[in-house]
Amino acid sequence: ADLSSAAGLLALWLWFRKLTSTRIFDRKAYTSLLWPWSLLAFFWLNAALARTVHHYADVEYRLESLLESSTFQTSLSIFWTVLALSIMQAAFRRSSRMTWIAGAVLLGAVVIKLFAVDLSALETTARIISFLVVGILLLVIGYLTPLPPSDTNADSKSGGK
Numbered sequence: 001a002d003l004s005s006a007a008g009l010l011a012l013w014l015w016f017r018k019l020t021s022t023r024i025f026d027r028k029a030y031t032s033l034l035w036p037w038s039l040l041a042f043f044w045l046n047a048a049l050a051r052t053v054h055h056y057a058d059v060e061y062r063l064e065s066l067l068e069s070s071t072f073q074t075s076l077s078i079f080w081t082v083l084a085l086s087i088m089q090a091a092f093r094r095s096s097r098m099t100w101i102a103g104a105v106l107l108g109a110v111v112i113k114l115f116a117v118d119l120s121a122l123e124t125t126a127r128i129i130s131f132l133v134v135g136i137l138l139l140v141i142g143y144l145t146p147l148p149p150s151d152t153n154a155d156s157k158s159g160g161k
Contacts, residue, residue: 012037013037016033045083050066052075053071053075057069059071068121073118073121076113078134080110081110081133081141084110084141085140085141087099087103089144091145091148092145092146097149107141110134111134114130114131118131
């Protein structure tokens with residue numbers, strides 16, 4: 001199921017890119033279609049993580065059971081942080097400020113989740129692992145992926161101010 005879903009998402013993304021290269025869609029239409037595709041990919045990746053935890057940690061594959069599982073909550077925090085790191089690194093390389101901000105929003109969700117869910121609901125070992133790994137990844141993100149510069153066209157129009 002995961003492989004066929006991944007193939008479908010990849011085919012959809014390649015189709016979007018092909019449409020923009022043939023000038024059927026302009027760049028703005030591609031960007032407006034990319035955000036829903038990204039959300040769909042995010043939900044699919046979370047479902048794949050849930051299935052992985054179900055199979056390897058022997059957690060029942062129901063929403064309530066997964067949300068109560070320390071293994072799933074810890075995995076989710078670490079996975080979201082790694083995902084934010086990869087999004088922000090890709091955005092930094094492409095100088096895409098909006099994509100970088102989307103990764104930063106995901107990091108903000110991780111920090112809120114750490115304090116709202118992990119701190120109160122997880123057992124001690126899972127809480128320690130979650131906080132340490134996310135903290136180390138936050139340091140890596142801060143070192144490797146600074147905020148890309150703002151749009152240079154906007155600076156030249158304002159006279160460099």
